Amino acid sequence: MQQKYNSRVVEREAQKHWEESGAFRAVESPGEPKYYCLSMFPYPSGKLHMGHVRNYTIGDVLTRYHRMRGYNVLQPMGWDAFGLPAENAAMANAVPPAKWTYDNIAYMKKQLASLGFAIDWSREIATCRPEYYKWNQWLFLRMLERGLAYKKTGVVNWDPVDQTVLANEQVIEGRGWRTGAVVEKREIPMYYLAITRHAEELLAGLEELPGWPERVKTMQANWVGKSFGVRFGFPYELDGKRELLNVFTTRADTIMGVTFCAVAAEHALAGRAARGNPRLAAFVEECKRGSVMEADLATIEKKGMPTGIAVTHPLTGEKIPVWVGNYVLMGYGEGAVMGVPGHDQRDFEFATQYGLPIRDVIKPEDAELDLPLKAAHLDYGVCVRSGKYDGLDYAKAVDAIAADLEAKGFGRKQVLYRLRDWGISRQRYWGCPIPIVHCGACGDVPVPDKDLPVVLPEDLVPDGTGNPLAKTASFYECACPKCGKAARRETDTMDTFVDSSWYYVRYACPDNRQAMVDERVKYWLPVDQYIGGIEHAILHLLYSRFWTRVMRDLGLLTFDEPFVNLLTQGMVLNEIFFRTNEGGRITYYNPADVEASVGEAGARAAVLRADGKPVEPGGIGTMSKSKNNGVDPQELIDHYGADIARFFMIFTSPPEQSLEWSDSGVEGAARFLRRLWNCAWDLVQSGARSTSAQSGAALPPELAAVRREVHAVLKQANYDMSRHQFNTVASAGMKILNALERAPRDEPMRDAVLREGMSILLRLLSPITPHVSHHLWLELEFGGDILSARWPEPDASALIEDEIELVVQVNGRKRGDVRVPRDADKEAIERIVLASPAVQKFVDGKPVKKFVVVPGRLVNVVI
């Protein structure tokens, strides 16, 4: 054994051993309990960042722990390899996205290997490989057959210079992020997946996910957005025809307070009214051009214009004017609302602005409203000034009004979801081709299964002006599968969220060229533990839950929910430093280049090392390129090694909380592992390798205390492990080492206690610091491979003491402690406690009102 801990040597040897022995190869073994542990696969952006390291370390801890618990574990890894950054890099470097992506994958794979993760690399997948995305296309065709995929014209952000669609986040202050051109709204045909058909099931299914964080479930439920209400129509006549202006409301009880109706600019009625009304037409155009971003909509001023059309109130027969309102969304409900200014704040603002009447028809049960209203009264109450509905509460009023509307044929109760169908068309090159051929004679023709996959050419270089596929004849020129005539292939590709919606299934059978899934899926799926960032709480996880149900309905899967347990790990944060120059431009400096010192009165001063001049502290924030506060994990690994990096990640914060980077924290981790090594070295030097740890042997009190400490800490650590609080498991490792180091030197049984303690400690740490644990396990000759060693359990007999210490409280305040025999009953304890000087002093002859005993912990004397 080397005297000094050399992480490089230890880690290289351990990794070589694991690789040569195929230690992480997962093999199906029916009858054996399985544990499928999955971390969200990375986008191959170039190199790992700290967030990856944290994510995969947490996953690896769970994987290795469950293996030692006797589970047949699977931890796969792959690449979310399609996407926009590859196209941007391609433009910048004139290299095809494919080459850039594959190079990045090769480098990042090496980085992952150097961290010692227990990954089964034989199952590696990359979503940009035809053998993977073929099944995207295949499933899309199945969905098309069932009407679950369909084509529709939708509104998108369009960059007129680049001739391309922009994602919402690529629109900055109304302009394209690359070109600076004013973004237009355009209606173009896109393919949609009918996720709304599963809205109810996606909502109800959340109830069956006790292993998911509450907040993720809440976010999903809000996103699906279920509302109970009434859908009904206001009748009107146009060009001699009787029509209905349909609206949806969750407040049918306020229907007698309607003083106007408002429709979205895109609504058919608005278009109709705009004909022959240039001012209205101009207003409608203005509204249509507005941002697609909903967050922006919330802040803009309410604007509207009358259409000149009037509808009839379905219950009162009153004439109601119809307006176009910029606050009405075409995409939700009917694109039209009933205006109740008395009881809806938006309607109130609109009515106030345009002088429309405001009517109060709801009042609190036992109070009167302050009239005139200064704002809409939103609370539920009872109906007033509502004719036959007067005095009814919310539920009764809605029931009665819905019944009347239904009787008259105007509408009825309805459930509405906020969720919209998933548009998957992207006018981008680096993605999965949509398997459709456009034929002049036959229309849109699906590519037959036998012609799958539609292969994406890998040698194109985008230039920023539109989709290169649309300019590559060898791709788009094809024969119609139906009639054989010349046709044009669809050049849109799929949203990359499609790729990530089912990759976890494919890990079970990545090599199957004949089918999307096979028998092995039944063994491994669903995923037992999924780990990833909270930023995927809505979209990725919702799409995956949807896709799973689609596959289930096709008979490909037999379960509803893909991820049984979900752990959302926190962000990795670091300090931010910057300077502002005369022009107001902010330059960020990496904390590694900044010398920070704590000055007088705790004031923090920071200077840039390069020039010794001060920089301003900008607080703490997520590691990011824009704030230039990232720490390159590779430097950490090169300098300290994988185990120290992993230990720091686990020890510093609980997995779900954010983790603050700290150089001295890393030093602390390094210090601990050196001490661990030294402890093992001493034990090896004492020649005590073969001394067996006998639990039953009578130990002198000091050693019994050490052993008791070790087992007590282990007991707590096992509880912490089970609830995924890994930071305190790492603490437990430190506590055990502290206890072992305190063991008295001259006792003959010392080495036996130390050996037992080390065998526990190494196993406890091995999920966190697998390399050094592996190495010391061999050096101390505990037998076998620690990878598959049994997880340690505390020895109950080690925890028993003949005398226990009880804390003594008087009136709930700690006043001392007493030692009592382990089996003392309440009377005996009371006798001892009342006789103790600490209690005597406070009781001072006063009568004892109550004597509370918490067994094994404390007593409380109430006087």
Add this chain to the structure above:
RNA sequence: GGGCGAGUGGUGGAGUUGGUAUACACAAGGCACUUAAAAUGCCUCGGCGCAAGCCAUGCCGGUUCGAAUCCGGCCUCGCCCACCA
């Protein structure tokens, strides 16, 4: 505007069911070893007080023998959603 979290030392954070608040670290200070530095080891470390003791888990109140933990009302911060009818 709505929803969900979270507020504990100088810092990161412990504290299952209410039961010794501040575990384990980091930083800081002191000492030892050393020619010196690094490394290592030992000690101190919530506040006030000479002490007995008192006060401290965002603030105010309540329940309880006993509250960081439970209940009610505020304040602050973070995240998510957001003119959703």
